[in-house]
Amino acid sequence: MNISADFLQRLTSALGPASVITDGPDLEPYSVDWRRLFPGTPACVVRPSSTAQVAHIVQVCREAGVPLVPQGGNTGLAGGAVPDPSGTQVVLSLNRMAAVRNVDAVGMTIEAEAGCILKVAQDAASAVGRLLPISLAAEGSATIGGVVAANAGGVNVLRYGMTRSLVLGLEVVLPDGTVANGLRRLRKDNAGYDWKQLFIGSEGTLGIVTAAILRLLPRPKHSVTALLSVADPAAALRLLALAQDELGDQISAFELISATSMQLVAKHAGLKAPIAQGDWFVLIEAASSLPGLREAAEAMLGAAFEQEIALDGVIAESGAQAAQLWALREHVTESEAREGKSVKHDVSVPLTEVPRFLDEAGEALAAGAPGTRVNAFGHLGDGNIHYNVLVDAGQDAGVVNRIVHDVVAAFGGSISAEHGIGQYRVGELARYRAQTELDLARKLKRALDPDGLLNPGKVLSP
């Protein structure tokens, strides 16, 4: 514990001793991310129960020059919410600020505190017949504050956008200890700078999100799920165009799964696609309040066969069958882990470039990292591919990263489509992003956090 007794005394007298954790074992859950890839050592952990307490902690830390790391559900994939190993950083956990404050079914909004579990907020929306469409694997642990700070993606982005598109209002404690209260329940507000945008997706480096108001959507009454096999990613794109024509904006997921992914799922999870094997698979889900959805989906499937875009395909006849089709997609990551070591990439390229990207990345890996195997899958409808590379134990992950990211950069893509930068991709961001953009980011950071005390070493290199 590399902080002074006086500093600790100031924290405990403000929060009460139960809200300040300094002992070894109790610190553990706050010290490392859930995948245990980014271990750190906090000076201590503080657990405020109100926005005023958060502001007070920020002030105390600022006066003492102690860095702060905000933390939600600790489910991030880039180590953005854990302290470094120095033992000098205070972890500020929002997990005691967990209330759903308000749900408005007609106005279609929900207000929740930063530490509210995503699933709890989803359920609160469901209870009044509305949909909070942020849906991701970690939804049982991820928090609203973390989801906002990370601008989380998930499986519904194609239809509903990233988290950013759902944020109506935000309350943020700024690095100077003041509270910016933008908890407005408004769908339209062009009065002055929309400053809340700065804090969405900046991973706790510019301010600490303490509460949010999110937009809800009508809950679709009907849904349809289909799995199709296609010859190649170009055919998958033609299928997407067809689906857009037939189903319009009611498509909620358009997932690409490679044959390798399907083989891994068969091998390790014992699940098999109920259609003839192809080299690539597409899982489509659409949902609507209107009747006629299934009719449109059948028309799409018919056209896909007639135009020889799809090799085989099935539409789920029940919710159970739909769940079976989704299970194939959902078991890819776990099956990959059972297969062995892999180097993961969460990349995006312009949608129509996905086929060429897959070709060129494959060729580059064959040349530069022979013996590796590609396990590609992901959100084709968003141009977002989880381009994971199965490697031998001896393979240098950095070499594989460089090969893949160089191809991504050549296509004008992003090295982090939805997982963020955290501590994991700081170096890669500095390498691939233009200097003007990095300078602009630093200018914003300096303007808001001149002493660099908020989540240092994340997103931007020190």
Add this chain to the structure above:
Amino acid sequence: MNISADFLQRLTSALGPASVITDGPDLEPYSVDWRRLFPGTPACVVRPSSTAQVAHIVQVCREAGVPLVPQGGNTGLAGGAVPDPSGTQVVLSLNRMAAVRNVDAVGMTIEAEAGCILKVAQDAASAVGRLLPISLAAEGSATIGGVVAANAGGVNVLRYGMTRSLVLGLEVVLPDGTVANGLRRLRKDNAGYDWKQLFIGSEGTLGIVTAAILRLLPRPKHSVTALLSVADPAAALRLLALAQDELGDQISAFELISATSMQLVAKHAGLKAPIAQGDWFVLIEAASSLPGLREAAEAMLGAAFEQEIALDGVIAESGAQAAQLWALREHVTESEAREGKSVKHDVSVPLTEVPRFLDEAGEALAAGAPGTRVNAFGHLGDGNIHYNVLVDAGQDAGVVNRIVHDVVAAFGGSISAEHGIGQYRVGELARYRAQTELDLARKLKRALDPDGLLNPGKVLSP
């Protein structure tokens, strides 16, 4: 012309004499907004043809300490794109940078230069079967750069969001003369701060938008338009809830029209609603790629009658009939102008508070500005009411503003839902927004534009 010959020489040598306007009559279209409410006097007008030229102009102005006012189609409603009367500000018109650079039907993106007319971009999207859903009265003159800088709203916000939700990539010339190129054609990009958000809706005070990549949507195949009469705004809200249940997110417009608005349209435009008169009217439009839309609309109408929410109603039987229904809504503003002087407000409140807001604002006006008449209409589905007040010639507009905005503030609303702040509402914003938020805005302005040369006097008070 209050600029030095040397400064003018530097501009003309860089751009060519044809791109620098210094003569009286040619300056006129750039000196005042289209409604002629905010007359100004530019030092000169520059018309660059490339991003490099824009950057050069910014550098020349910066070195000379000359303020710059970026201008698009000059259709703003708050005087945000015109110079002040001092004769010291250079107007930078983007109207020569008007190209549509790229339309991608499958990737559903369009890239256009800042000066591209909105209607031209809409048509380019239509030509490939896609929809650019920004739709507003000024679309034949408004430009993409202006629409982005203003975060324009319009009639489709309920379904597709404000302009912000459609911006994928942006190129911006910063106040220091550097170019931030974020023209990425990506639907998902969580690599670093999403700095482009800062420039959307900041009305040219933080940077000059030179090009944008916008998201396109599938073009719905079917549409349905209905006009219903209801007893009061609370019934209109119940109708909205019913429409959300039956039509889901396929509702593209939900417009409230008061009996006063309808009477003005009958008197001055000779148009009459084809249903029994009520105190309030709702115009609903829904559109979808799915069959079954009309069936759902009829179910909604049936339920609205059965639950005694609607007094009368009609569903358009043809495109021509739909246009006749829309004409009622579209003639409100013009009819109001013919009736006499009015004080306009573009306000929003939480959706479910609209009925109470209308009651309380009406009472406050009756008490504080007796003899005035309210002409309320607008986008109820967004909580955005154009709350216009018909006044005698002698009425002080400031008094009416204050009465209405005080009620808006009491409901946690916005004094500018979609029209922005410009020069018109600078004082009102300073009055109603919290100091922490104003401080934060100023901090951002200072960080990017320390000399305050970009569109001074707009959004923030000097």
